[in-house]
Amino acid sequence: MSRDSAAPEVRIRDLTVVYKTPAGELPAVSRVSLTLTPGTITGVVGESGSGKSTLALSLLNAVQPPGRIAAGSVEIDGLGDVLRLDGEDLRRTRGRKVGYVFQAAQNSLNPLKTIGKQLLDLGRSHDVEDLRALVADAKALLGRMGLDGARVLDSHQHELSGGMRQRVGIMLALVLNAQVVVLDEPTTALDMITQSTILRIIREVHEERALTTLVITHDVGAVAEVADDLAVMYGGRVVEHGPIAEVLGTPRHPYTQGLIRAIPRLSGDISLARALPGRPPTLGTLPAAGCVFRERCEKRMEICETVEPATATYDGRSVACHAAGRPAPVKRREYA
């Protein structure tokens, strides 16, 4: 199998995903535009309910009911608009072109089949001619991640630890040479040591294979270790997006600032760590007009009540805030 060395670019434009609730259709993702630069890792952080997992599923056109993609497009180089694919075309894209890795704590493997058999199911589903080579690839990948490939392929899910299952998940997402990889909470529910191993593996494999990678997480500390770019989501919007050093070093959006202040690992001084006041919004409590963050914002102005802030570019990153023109009050810290 020949490998395209050029990683594809992913362009999400005006993506809106709504969920059907008793109170009508409410947006979980609202007019999100995001470009994943070829060959980079983009991290997406946000509290639960910010719409980040929905965004991740949209990349495979796999939003689950009662959710529905209402508008927008997801263009991937060489594939076109993923949201326009359906049926067999969509199925062939999933797994083969876009790999998806599930959260570690959840079980993404069929408990009744060995990993090897599930690998063969994957190969057959995507019409891989040389299944022997596929198995060899899988073994090599697992070996690359520090596992005994032959042994793992011969195991059932219940015989593997959480970290091993997560690596199997990564292997299954990569073994067909997908060039866009989405990782949804890849380190949640893993212990610290396994977490950093998985993060290192993600980084290394990403570089070796020239991928375009999206990492979804609520853990800013974890994403800081691997990502090139960072997108911050709040209430279904991307409120700030740019190179990670910029975003974490000089956050422009008040939410990003609050988020960073809340993490001693990043702000450096535990006595300065301060929890963000208020609670993250849910689908039902999102304000219909104005800025979604204003309830918790310390810089709110009159305009925030009525006008939703447009996304503007300030020194290399995009920010959606009426107050973003002013300098950040956060204590600067060297970001390594």
Added chain:
Amino acid sequence: MTVTVMPDMATGTSRATLRRNFWRGVWRVLCRKPSRMAGVIIVLGFAVMGVIGPLVYPANLPRDDNALYASPSLQHPFGTDFEGTDVLALVVTGARYVLLTGLATALITVALGTLIGLFAGFRRGGWDSALMRLTDLNLAIPGLPLLLVLSTVWKFTSPLEMGLVLGLLGWGGVARAVRSQTLSLRERGFIEAARGLGLPTRHIIGRELLPSMAPYIAMNMLIAVTGAVYAQVGLFFLGVLPFDANNWGVMLNLAVFSGGALTTPSALPYLLAPLLAILLLTLGIVLIVDAMDEIFNPRLREE
């Protein structure tokens, strides 16, 4: 009904509010699907039939020698039997026996099963495994054949005797369910926490464990009632017990084996009436159990 018991985690006024909220919840669940309301009405109807029915009709139902196996008419909605007695009257008066047995069985089943299950789950260790072996045996021995064989030594024809036999043979399921429930409460630190507070065992069982299991037990009780109704009607239908009383099983037996309901359509209403009664009672109880499931299963309630 048996659904009044609530976990008493609050006291005084707050408990009263809880109970009020609870009844409001019950009402809401019943209203959501009208079929459930129908279930409650059916079961209440049978209860009324069992209590009042025999009082409405004379002790010896009138016979009409000119109308043996009469077809359904206004006077006899389900026709008459081999002696010219009104079939509807037979079904209504027979309900008392059937329901009384069901109630007795359910009480014994639930009392015995709860006691054994609680004891096994609470004590654990040797007692637990011994009692569970016994429970397995109780569950595994085929109930109906055993009942038939028992009927040769003991003619348990009165409703209470019948209930006693059925209850003694049927406690296994409840015991196992109560035990696993006890164990899961224990696992969640429920019992240890109460112990830590210095509460006596009696209090822990009586005021903490039992109330939290009440819905469970109540549901099992309803299911036990249906089981008992089937078993007793079945035994009389097979004709292994002497016909002492008027009940649905006797009617089925006479309809099938003397009335020839399986070959002649004229005796068919006589056969269908008790069958219809059993079907209706089953439907009512199934609908109520379904509603209870939703009331007590928070996962279903949330949606």
Added chain:
Amino acid sequence: MTKSVRERPRGAAVARRVAGHVGRGLVMIWVVATISFFIIREIPGDPVQGMYESLLQKGMSPDQAERATAVLYGFLPTGSLWDQYVGYMGSLLHFDLGRSLSTPGVSVTSLIGSAAQWTVVPVLAGTLLSFLLGVTMGVYAAIKRSGKLGDLLALSGSLLHGVPVYVIGLLLVAIFTTLWPILPAGGPVDVAFVPGFNAGYIGSLIHHAVLPVVTYTLASYGGWILAMKSNVVAVLGDDFILAAELRGLKRGIVFRYLARNAILPLFTILALSIGMLFGGSIFIEEIFNYPGLGLLLVNSISTRDYALMGGTFLVITIGIVVANIVADLLYTAIDPRVRSGEAS
């Protein structure tokens, strides 16, 4: 490969499970045998003693009468209770269940042997049919669970599951033999045909078996559809199904993942279902006058043929024990978690 490393403990775990089942089954058989012994002993009017005395009155010598009675019931009428019990158990160990009274001269074992087929074959056919039907409709009910059709399927399942088997049987008889007589009312086969491998006889066998088998099927169908529906709903919520879809697996493969994971837990209730049908066979055979074990049991009670009664009771129990073991072996063969001894 590492297969050989794990093979041994797997085998041991399976052996342990089977041994446990066999042990429990033997205890159950022993308990049931003891019950039937004491019931035969305690029957009002003491039939064993009565038989012995009536033989004496007919002019047999005590010795002859004693032996004749022993042949009938499997134990000597004289002697202590314990001696009688030991005698009874001893005969059981030799598969000697005594002689029938109602069919003089025929051993209970041979009566049961010829009756067993009329129960076992329809029960197995009914189990298989209801399993296939219930599993299919269960999947359907799960997929359509928010619609009217799903509700209807689930309600039909609850109702059939809740209704006693004789109600189903009697309704079927009323419909198909009385109101609309297209099926025979009872009996195993039309006597007009010569038994043997000929079309008429076999056709008649099948014709007569339709209603019993349909009754068995409907009696356990409700349980299967309800269990399958809730399993499918549970598995649909499992992440590995979504994961399989997001890996682009073919629909057929995803469906197989779903079906296999949902069906597996059903094997734990397979034994229960078969046991229930064995019990139900009493009603079904009585209604359809089908000469199986259930009818044998009821008839033995009404003709006071107590040796036959005890033997039939015992054999029905053994059937249930065997069904239990087979169901568990099936389960073990399919679930890798049990096979490797993880779950118990």
